[in-house]
Amino acid sequence: GDSVTQTEGQVTVSESKSLIINCTYSTTSIAYPNLFWYVRYPGEGLQLLLKVITAGQKGSSRGFEATYNKETTSFHLQKASVQESDSAVYYCALGDNTNTGKLTFGDGTVLTVKP
Amino acid sequence: NSKVIQTPRYLVKGQGQKAKMRCIPEKGHPVVFWYQQNKNNEFKFLINFQNQEVLQQIDMTEKRFSAECPSNSPCSLEIQSSEAGDSALYLCASSLGGGQLYFGEGSKLTVL
Numbered sequence: 001g002d003s004v005t006q007t008e009g010q011v012t013v014s015e016s017k018s019l020i021i022n023c024t025y026s027t028t029s030i031a032y033p034n035l036f037w038y039v040r041y042p043g044e045g046l047q048l049l050l051k052v053i054t055a056g057q058k059g060s061s062r063g064f065e066a067t068y069n070k071e072t073t074s075f076h077l078q079k080a081s082v083q084e085s086d087s088a089v090y091y092c093a094l095g096d097n098t099n100t101g102k103l104t105f106g107d108g109t110v111l112t113v114k115p
Numbered sequence: 116n117s118k119v120i121q122t123p124r125y126l127v128k129g130q131g132q133k134a135k136m137r138c139i140p141e142k143g144h145p146v147v148f149w150y151q152q153n154k155n156n157e158f159k160f161l162i163n164f165q166n167q168e169v170l171q172q173i174d175m176t177e178k179r180f181s182a183e184c185p186s187n188s189p190c191s192l193e194i195q196s197s198e199a200g201d202s203a204l205y206l207c208a209s210s211l212g213g214g215q216l217y218f219g220e221g222s223k224l225t226v227l
Contacts, residue, residue, distance in 0.1 A: 034213075034214045036214060036215075038216075038218075044220070045119070045218045045219055045220040045221070046206065046208075046216075046218040047217075047218065048215050048216070051214065051215060053214075089156070091158075095214040100146050100163065100165050100170050100210075100212065101214070102148060102160045102163055102171060103160075103214065103216060104158075104160075105150075105158035107155065107156045107157055108156040
């Protein structure tokens with residue numbers, strides 16, 4: 001089956017400090033999975049943060065970056081300098097290449113940015 | 116702000132009661148998904164549709180759960196006989212394809 005592991009359930013970082021949220025994946029059914037980071041801000045619905053569909057490529061959005069590493073099966077989320085408004089729940093996910101395929105999500109990481 | 120509209124936001128049911136949730140997908144999106152997110156934040160895929168036809172569904176949804184996505188009407192997810200373990204946030208999402216899902220804010224079900 002498919003699985004996504006986020007090792008940190010909760011992360012607290014001071015404003016302007018750097019951030020890394022770890023994500024590793026495993027799949028037995030998808031040769032070339034697509035990888036995603038979704039985010040849920042307080043009071044809002046889950047929304048796409050960034051997406052990478054090609055191994056070796058990097059995706060970026062709102063100052064966040066993640067590189068699709070097929071060798072280590074990882075897709076860690078990083079930001080050089082976080083802001084208080086980045087406080088949210090972040091979910092790593094993988095999906096197949098079909099247009100209708102479902103996503104498999106990690107359990108999420110709650111990020112709290114302290115002023 | 117979510118363009119996928121889910122109603123109701125909250126529902127409370129007794130064990131054995133029916134629970135029904137509705138979802139209006141984003142206009143023009145042919146694919147609709149239902150996920151269950153439990154109190155531990157774990158997502159469970161339930162079912163997806165493309166243009167009203169079921170694409171995939173897990174075993175759970177074949178028994179007490181039923182879902183449909185009729186044309187020109189909201190999609191719905193119904194639990195025929197609610198159990199305590201069904202208490203969760205039920206998320207509807209729609210997609211144009213390519214893996215980008217647009218989620219609603221969810222319907223939070225509490226089964227007493």
